[in-house]
Ligand SMILES: Nc1nc2c(ncn2[C@@H]2O[C@H](COP(=O)(O)OP(=O)(O)OP(=O)(O)O)[C@@H](O)[C@H]2O)c(=O)[nH]1
């Protein structure tokens with residue numbers, strides 16, 4: 001997904017020293033000098049990958065990393081600004097929304113401006129570590145433990161899925177139902193897409209395949225009535241979770257947005273999940289914003305990351321509407337759903 005960002009970032013880091021003016025003497029921005037390796041007290045020589053791994057370990061153990069501090073080489077602000085300017089463009093090209101790209105580069109700038117960095121690192125490594133920190137900060141703020149949420153809920157836990165047409169709502173519901181059932185929970189699907197021809201049949205096929213109860217009415221029935229029946233059924237039969245499928249709707253379609261509000265009023269979902277297509281890029285951010293202002297989104301599922309070379313939408317949606325990402329979907333099979341994990345996303349972004 002993040003291949004293009006990854007390769008561009010790598011190119012950027014490689015390019016960084018060349019971006020410097022050869023006539024100028026950049027304090028601390030020069031490539032590793034032999035002297036740097038013979039500084040008394042320097043750590044034993046590690047490969048670049050090992051050094052980055054070490055920093056990650058130190059951070060996860062809560063120990064302050066020694067990469068940036070008050071001693072070592074001074075970070076050259078001109079070179080830094082140049083690298084960060086390019087970095088911002090790289091992020092924008094990966095579909096990261098402008099304010100988010102700005103925040104990431106600002107985070108890096110704040111980390112590095114006027115500081116010194118350890119002689120055990122090159123400036124490129126320092127920037128790389130700082131970029132990962134800043135991206136990680138945005139991602140970590142937006143983790144959501146769906147399973148813990150389900151565990152914490154009074155039965156039945158009601159989860160409603162919404163989004164524009166074809167983003168993968170119904171498929172995501174089937175994946176989640178399968179996942180919950182495998183964890184020993186009982187699930188009821190609510191076929192509230194009574195709008196699109198074939199939608200009820202599509203959900204029924206999934207329900208049959210995974211052996212899940214479905215509550216449905218005929219096409220054109222009031223979706224709020226279906227949702228009501230599904231919740232009542234789950235209460236009567238002591239089911240654990242109700243998953244409410246809804247019709248895809250453009251955020252500009254007022255009638256359908258009103259219909260969705262009615263389903264919310266009747267079914268009272270404890271969790272409203274916006275399902276966004278990672279291919280939609282910045283449009284997905286606008287959609288999420290519209291659904292959030294109409295009914296309030298609690299969490300996000302980002303689908304089709306398997307078909308997308310870019311992945312900025314994950315960062316952008318989560319950051320822009322300030323809501324967590326529960327899962328990412330990466331294919332059409334039931335198992336193609338991954339609990340969102342900031343470290344996983346970071347690795348997708350930066351690792352080889
Ligand atoms: N490659 C890929 N395809 C997916 C993924 N999720 C869903 N799809 C496919 O996308 C298409 C639309 O999926 P649906 O689940 O029907 O989408 P929907 O949001 O329910 O669509 P509407 O009900 O029409 O609004 C189907 O062909 C799915 O198989 C995914 O993560 N990766």
Ligand SMILES: [Mg+2]
Nearest residue numbers: 169170193199
């Ligand atoms: Mg659907």
